Amino acid sequence: MEKYTPKLDVLETQKAIRFLRHKFEEKLCDALNLTRASAPLFVKTGSGLNDDLNGVERPVRFDILETGEIVEVVHSLAKWKRMALKKYNFPVHSGLYTDMNAIRRDEKCDQIHSLYVDQWDWEKVITKEDRTVDYLKETVKSIYSAVYETAEEISKLYPQIDNYLPKEINFITTTELLDKYPDLTSKQREDAIAKEMGAVFLIGIGGKLKNGEKHDGRAPDYDDWTLNGDILLYNRVIDRSFEISSMGIRVDKDALLSQLKAEDKEERLNLPFHKALINDELPLSIGGGIGQSRLCMLILQKAHIGEVHSSVWPKSEIDFCKEIGAELL
Numbered sequence: 569m570e571k572y573t574p575k576l577d578v579l580e581t582q583k584a585i586r587f588l589r590h591k592f593e594e595k596l597c598d599a600l601n602l603t604r605a606s607a608p609l610f611v612k613t614g615s616g617l618n619d620d621l622n623g624v625e626r627p628v629r630f631d632i633l634e635t636g637e638i639v640e641v642v643h644s645l646a647k648w649k650r651m652a653l654k655k656y657n658f659p660v661h662s663g664l665y666t667d668m669n670a671i672r673r674d675e676k677c678d679q680i681h682s683l684y685v686d687q688w689d690w691e692k693v694i695t696k697e698d699r700t701v702d703y704l705k706e707t708v709k710s711i712y713s714a715v716y717e718t719a720e721e722i723s724k725l726y727p728q729i730d731n732y733l734p735k736e737i738n739f740i741t742t743t744e745l746l747d748k749y750p751d752l753t754s755k756q757r758e759d760a761i762a763k764e765m766g767a768v769f770l771i772g773i774g775g776k777l778k779n780g781e782k783h784d785g786r787a788p789d790y791d792d793w794t795l796n797g798d799i800l801l802y803n804r805v806i807d808r809s810f811e812i813s814s815m816g817i818r819v820d821k822d823a824l825l826s827q828l829k830a831e832d833k834e835e836r837l838n839l840p841f842h843k844a845l846i847n848d849e850l851p852l853s854i855g856g857g858i859g860q861s862r863l864c865m866l867i868l869q870k871a872h873i874g875e876v877h878s879s880v881w882p883k884s885e886i887d888f889c890k891e892i893g894a895e896l897l
Contacts, residue, residue: 569679569806569871569892570892571891571892571893572805572871572892572893572894573893574869574870574871574875574893574894574895575726575728575729575868575869576726576728576729576868578895578897580726581868581870581875581876584722584725584726584864584868585864585868585876587721587722587725588718588722588863588864588867588868589860589864591718591721592688592714592715592718592863593665593688595713595714595717595718596665596688596690596711596714596858597665598714599710599711599713599714600663600665600690600692600707600710600711601661601662601663601692602662602663602664602665602690602692603658603662603663603664603665604664604665604666605652605656605664605665605666606666607645607648607649607652607666607667607668607689608642608645608648609641609642609669610630610639610640610641610642611639611640611642611648612637612638612639612640613627613629613637613638613639613640614638614839615839615840615841616647616789616836616839616840616841616842617642617647617648617651617841618640618642618643618647624674625643625672625673625674625675626673626674627640627641627642627643627673628640628641628671628673629641641670641671642668642670643670643672644668644670644687644689644857645666645668645689645857646689646691646787646790646791646818646855646857647789647790647841649664649666649689649690649691649853649855650691650790650818650841650845650850650851650853650855651841651844651850652664652691653691653692653693653850653851653853654849654850654851658692658693658851659693660693660694660695661692661693661694662692662693663690663691663692663693663853663855664690664691664692665688665689665690665691666688666689666690667686667688667689667860668685668686668687668688668689668857669684669685669686670684670685670686671683671684671685672684672685677879677881677882677885678885679806679871679872679873679888680806680810680862680865680873681873682861682873682874682877682879682881683879683880684877684878684879685859686859686860686861686877687857687858687859687860687862688857688858688860689855689856689857690855690856690857690858691853691854691855692707692853692854692855693851693852693853694817694851694852694853694854695852696820696852698817698852698854699792699795699817699820699852700795701771701795703817703854704771704795704796704797704816704817704854705739705769707815707854708737708739708769708797708799708815709736709737711799711813711815711858712736712737712767712769712799715733715799715801715812715863715867716731716733716735718863718867719731719733719867722867722868729867729868729869731867732766732804733766733767733801734765734766734767736767737767737768737769737799738765738766738767738768738769739768739769739771740761740765740768740769740770740771741770741771741772742770742771742772742773742777742783743772743777743778745757745758745761745770745783746777746778746779746783748761749761750779754781754783754784755809757783758770758800758809758811759808759809761800761809762800762801762802762803762808762809762810763802763807763808763809765802766801766802767799767800767801767802768799768800768801769797769798769799769800770783770797770798770800771795771796771797772793772794772796772797773786773791773793773796773797773798773814774786774788774791774793774796774827775793775794775827775830784798786814788819788824788827788828788830788831788833789819789824789827789828789833789836789841789842790818790819791814791815791816791817791818791819792816792817792818792819792820792823792827793823793827794823795816795817796814796815796816796817797814797815797816798811798813798814798815799811799812799813799815800812801866803866804869805869805870805871806871810862810866811859811862812858812859812862812863812866813856813857813858813859814856814857815854815855815856815857815858816854816855816856817852817853817854818852818853818854818855819845820852821845821846821848824842824845824846825837825846828842861873861876861877864876864877870894871892871893871894872885872888872889872892872894872896874889874894874896874897875894875895875896875897876897877897878896878897881896
């Protein structure tokens, strides 16, 4: 990447981050009918509440002095949120959002990946009739409108930052994307479609495609792989696809059983969360996470995620930032 000039200095960036987060939260809550809730930083090991992401990431674990119990820092809150919807008695078509902070110890750090993760985690109660691609698309459109409107407000407050996002988001399935770019890897396909469309929701992540490969990994016990996806935006500064959200309609009993069987993870049916789901004790829901620092990096047109949050970086990444002119916090 060539050297770049930040549109805002460090102090201006901090002020802009505060404004951006506040505005986006307001718009997201209005769009999806959400109420803020407090959420755990860690959960008990063995509870089944933590997410295993692609199935290989190791959680950060520690023991509690007083009880001797082992707990682990959350990777995300997909399962906890569904339990909370029941506990707080949220009505249909309403839900919660929370500030989720996580440590991804196995992450390979680069311009858009950090050991530290911060996101708005949200979850909403739905009906059986809502478990459709059309309902998924309408929800995605609502979220994208909040992103676009926030970018518009930032461009008015800081004229040096233009809003280059398209007004509407497009949709494509992982199967259609493979047919369109059969000779590219999954990440190359994402780069190509994001650059072509500017904003796209990629539907259907987790199951195997006709080439025998998965587009990307997804845990088998929260998203329904036929009713989920990623919001991908073209990031002009780094010239690549930029995922700001992984989301979807959550598994019902049938999808859970099918996906656990496909992944040979049926032993999870003995865990408390999974038992509750099988016994129809949890509401049907849709939910996801929206990267806070990712959104700030994109809209404020930064070249490195370390310009919008503080973390620990390998020397190679520190040297890279010096080379391109990005100041790490």
